[in-house]
Amino acid sequence: MTPFRDMRLPHAYQVTLGAPDDFEGWRDQARRLVQCDVPPDRVVWDAPGSAATDLFAQGDRRLPVPAAGAAQPRASRQFLQLAQSVTLHSDPERFSLLYRLLWRLQAQPRLMEDAADADVGQADRLARQVRRDIHKMRAFLRFRVVEEDSGAERYVAWFEPEHHILRANAGFFVRRFTTMRWSILTPQGTLHWDGESLQEGPPAERADAPSGDPTEDLWRRYYASIFNPARLKIGAMLKEMPRKYWKNMPEAALIPELVATAQAREATMVDSGRSMFEDAERPANLEQIANMIEACRRCPIGCNGTHAVAGEGPSRAPLMIVGEQPGDVEEQQGRPFVGPAGRLLRSHLEDAGLDLGAAWLTNAVKHFKFVPRGKRRLHQSPTAKEIDTCRWWVDSERLLVRPRLILALGASAARGLLGRTVSVQKERSRPHALEDGAELWITTHPSYLLRLQDDARAGEEARFAQDLRTVAGRLAELTS
Amino acid sequence: MTRQSVMERLEILADAAKYDASCASSGTARRNSKGGKGIGSTEGMGICHAYAPDGRCISLLKILLTNHCVFDCHYCINRKSSNTRRARFTPQEVVDLTLAFYRRNYIEGLFLSSGIVKSSSHTMEQLIEVARILRAEHDFRGYIHLKTIPEADPELVARAGLYADRVSINVELPTVAGLTRLAPDKSAGQIEGAMGTVKAAIVEAKDARTKFKSAPKFAPAGQSTQMIVGADAASDADIVGRASTLYDRFALRRVYYSAFSPIPDASAVLPLKRPPLIREHRLYQSDWLMRFYGYAPGEVQQVTDAGGMLPLDIDPKLAWALKFRERFPVDVNRAPREALLRVPGLGVRAVNAILAARRQRRLRLDDIARLTVSLAKVRPFLVAEDWRPVLLTDKADLRTLVAPRKAEQLELFVA
Known part of the structure; x- marks a missing residue:
């Protein structure tokens, strides 16, 4: 409503409400004006804080008195609920809009169902914006804790709502933070909760709120x-x-x-x-592999200054035996399976009737991982990631040697071939088909046997020997 | 190794949890802290207390109890073979963090998950312990979401639901083949078995409450799950089909789709390039079509291409309308609700408004303009009192008229 238009309406009434969110005040006055048959364009609504105050001083502040027995205006519950939200909006036209809707409702009782109507649409829009503001205050308000003189904690927040929602939103914070003492400061007013009752206070400034919280x-x-x-x-x-x-x-x-x-x-x-080997070309022969692994620095073990240990055996061996990684002795001599565990393996292979000269011997990891302890180098298991990285080399060996049967000793070797960690005890003593058609058998690593004592060792060694005999039999079947 | 501070561990364990898409805190029973000894409330609608620059809502403190894990799932940053930094919280530390954040109004509650340490059941017990301390010792009445470990004892899964508002079990990948390849330690049967257990417990508790008011509530916000999109070869059609089966079989509240995201120290088995985020968005849209717009899974699958993929440049609803033009235009003054819901650009809210308004009078194009965001988008598909799109609907280049001008813009920031 423009001032110009109002000046042409000398009989306009001016209604001043008690507060910007004074829904009850608006409802009482609106009811009275409808009863007196005052059309919407004859009413100017005014609330504290709106710029309109005094601009329309010429409006009549004495409102008409309804005749005794005048009919009560009609308004649906849906309208009243909507009006309650719209009242909280900062739009200075909100009270006029609501009065216009109330006025029209008298002739069109079902007007509120017509969301495509311009007034209904506008009221819906304002109510939605108010609901959003209420929601965002619940979401984005942040408390900071301060200690009061009594030593008790108080949680204090500074928030700047866009609409007049402070009072309407108080219940949420009371319900959620019932057992806390808190204050919410805003430019519109303040709320203070002491655990039992809610107090309202005058508007505050940002400087009144605490500046931080650890x-x-x-x-x-x-x-x-x-x-x-x-x-x-x-x-x-x-x-x-x-x-x-x-x-x-x-x-x-x-x-x-x-x-x-x-x-x-x-x-x-x-x-x-990205794969460490993305741009690498597969080696053309086994000698190349031996040279290239010596220079490989793709994992921390490769960077520890030790020599790589290449596989050895006939270039087209039907059997491939894969250990974990070279140990102290192997690293010094540059050959696989020549340390204590290797010696144990060799004697068992012989007992099982497996011809060592016909097997390709290698490791899942090509360098020796250790921690220095005095003069000794203590073996360290490679991580899964290190095994996975080094797998590219084992794969390259498999592509060249093309064994019919692969025997993996221990969990690290099994991972180097399967790409996942398996339980050796669960997976041992039976064949696993590999994608290239080779057959994988898994058994314990001989170094495991070396760590056992007495009966336990005898039992495990017997199972180990049994596994090797089974593998020998299976190999004979495959190569016959 | 020196002991990590709470701050360092929070960083590690929040970082480890961020690949879980869910952060919802809605749809649970109404509670408040009046008359209680603690704090907290839930009022139906969840609240997002912040948004990260990835556009995701931060509603809950979403962390892992520990990111040590004995499993070795390729897509997961916490897999055993990953070189990521490891950390763990004690249950009490998680409780303290949750309460400190809640009191300052940072969060709606806690979403707790964990890597598997020692055993699945042991880990599950630790998760439950956090929820128990919050509920029983601090009378915490905010939201709790517990990730359930499918391999854990079903008895524990049942206990989790007594403290939590929501429990979830991730199916992880849309196909069993994908799961076998990328999560070798998990089994599809076990995951579905656990989801079945949760569903049964929810139904049983609801049933008990109809007879005894005092019967305990079980996960009042229901159960949800998550699928990773783009890590395996599953097509959108596969995913839509799988999601609809899951909704039917386990009465899920939500299926979350998480576009496979590159992770630090990724396994070599994974694709290097992530799928476009828009693909995840299209899957959510088709999920919405099935849940709120009355589309059958088969109808969503009708708009996928030969490879089973949804179009990326237009949304699936528009794609469906363009493919089945004979179903349009729809008369806003006569058409049933189901037909109106199929008009691209009309949402559930607009359709409800049209249905209410047309009882009052015949609707014109102006009226529709007030109810929708883009009249240009809906106009070719509907008839109003003063409007009939005679030519538009049959035009061969209709797609170019209604499709968003530059679909790539959505990806502008992520190139």
């Missing part, structure tokens, strides 16, 4: 960590958390940097996922 560091760290830089969607974030809220949210200060570094972080992740 827990915010933890929260910021959480916010930064839960963000996935590989799926930047700034628009989606801004839609739900517009910039106007950022200044009162401790975590929002991190956003520019998180956005700026996201692409680089994603690129690093993709790079680290």
Whole structure:
């Protein structure tokens, strides 16, 4: 309603409400005006805080008195609920809009069902904006803890709502934080809860609120960590958390940097996922493998300064025996299975009737992983990642040697061939088909036998020997 | 090794949890802290307390109890063979963090998951212990979502539901073949068995409450699951079919789709390039079509291409309308609700408004404009009192008229 238009209406009434969110006041006056048959364009609504005050001083502040027995205006429950929300909006036209709707409802009782009507649509829109503001206050308000003179903790928040929602939103915070003492400060007013009753206070300023809280560091760290830089969607974030809220949210200060570094972080992740061997060409023969593994630095073991130990045996052996990694003796001599465990293996192979000269002997990992302890080098198991990296070399050996049967000694060797960790005890003593048609058998590593004592060792050694005999029999079948 | 601070461990364990898409805190029983000794409330609608620059809602403190894990799932950053930094929280530390964040209004509650340590049952017991301390010792009435470990004792799964608002078990991959290849330690049968256990417990508890008001509530916000998209060869048609089966069989509240994301120290088995995020978005849209718009899974699958993929440049609803033009235009003044819901650009809210408004009077194009975001998009598909799209609907280049101008823009920031 423009001032110009009002000046042409000398008989306009001016209604002043008690507060910007004074729904009851509006309802009482509106009811009275409808009863007196005052059309919407003859009423100017005014609430504290709206710029309209005094501009229309010429409006009549004395409102008409309804005739005794005047009919009560009709309004659906749906309308009253909507009106309650619309009242909280900051739009200065909200009371006029509501009165116009109430006026029209008298002739069109089902008007509110017509969402395509311009007035109904506008009221819906305002109510939605108010609901959103209420929701965003519940979401984005942040408490900071302060110690009161009594030594008790009080949680204090500063928030700047867009609409007159403070009072309407109080119940939510009371229900949620019943046992806490808290205060909410806003430019419209303040709320204070002491665990039992709610007090209202005058408007506050940002400086009245505490400036920080140590827990915010933890929260910021959480916010930064839960963000996935590989799926930047700034628009989606801004839609739900517009910039106007950022200044009162401790975590929002991190956003520019998180956005700026996201692409680089994603690129690093993709790079680290790239295969170490992406550009490598498969070696053409076994000598090449021996030379290339010596220079391989693709995992930490390869970088520890030891010599690599290549496989050995006939180049087209029907049997391939895979251990874990070279040990102290193997690394010094540059040959597989020549240490204590190797000697044990060799004697068992002989007993089982397996011809060592006909087998390709190698390891799942090509370098020796150890920790120095005095003058000794103590064996360390390779990690799954290290085994997976070195698998490319074992695969290269398999492509060249093309064994019919592969015997994996221990869990590391099994992983080097299967690409997953298996339980040796569960998977031993039976064949596993490999993709290239070879047959994989799994048994314990001889070094495991060396660590056992007395009866346990005798039992395990017997099972080990049995496994080797089975493998010998199976190999004979496959090669006959 | 020096002991890591709470801050360092929070960083590690939140980072490890971020690949789980779910962060919902809605749809549970109404509670508040009046008359209680603690804090917390849930009022039906969940609240997103912040949004990260990835556009995801931060509603819950989403962390792992530990990221040590004996499993070796290729797509997972916490798999045994990954070189990621490891950390663990004690149950009490998680409780303290949750309460400190909740009091400051940062979160709606806790979403707790864990790597598998010692055994599945042991891990599950630890998760339940966190929920128990929160509920029993602190009278916490906020939201709790527990990730359930399918291999754990069914007895434990049942106990989790007594403290948690929601329990979830991830099916992880849309196909059994994908699961076998990428998660060798998991079994599809076991996962579905556990989902069945949860469903049975939910139904049983609901049933008990109809007879005895005091019967305990079991996971009042139901159960959900998550599938990783783009890590295996499953097509959109496969995924849509799988999701619809899961909704039917286990009465799930939600199926989450998580576009496979590159992770630090990824396994070589995974594809290097992630699927476009828009693919995940299209899957959510088709999920919506099935749950709220009355589309059968087969109808969504009708718009996929020969390889079973949904179009990326337009949404599946528009794609369906373009493919079945004989079903349009739809008369806004006569058509049944089901037909209106199929008009691209009309949402459930707009359809409800049209149905209410047309009882009052005959609707014109202006009226529809007030109820929708884009009249240009809906106009070719409907008839109003003063509008009939005689030519538009039959035009061969209709797709170019209604499709978004530049679909690549959605990916602008992620190139």
